[in-house]
Amino acid sequence: MTEYNFFTNVYDVARQIPSGRVTSYGAIASYLGAKRSSRVVGYAMQVAGSVKPPVPAHRVVNRLGQLTAATHFGGNTMAQLLESEGVTVIKDQIQDFDKVFLDPTVELAL
């Protein structure tokens, strides 16, 4: 009995994000058909570290491309991971965000 919550749905999409790519809350929310529920998407990421399988929350950032999640990760760990995947991140700010940005409604266009 899989608890199909909005969270679970977000995790599913986030796990479909390839390495070196990033997405925004609104994009995922929109993909799920709940644009205004962007807040819930963000909260899902918070618990993402407590969910199975682990979700690459470091690939999910806000609309500005800022690693706002780093606050919960406990440091710059998130930025280091992104750089490790080929994403340039400076001071919790993704560079070339337009290039690494991936839209689930486009790439994952179901």
Next chain:
DNA sequence: GTCGTGACATCTT
């Protein structure tokens, strides 16, 4: 069981 807060975004005035 109820109230409030939270990795944001969108809609309205």
Next chain:
DNA sequence: AAAGATGCCACGA
């Protein structure tokens, strides 16, 4: 056009 207010779901106390 910009600024302000609202909305959504889940979890914590």
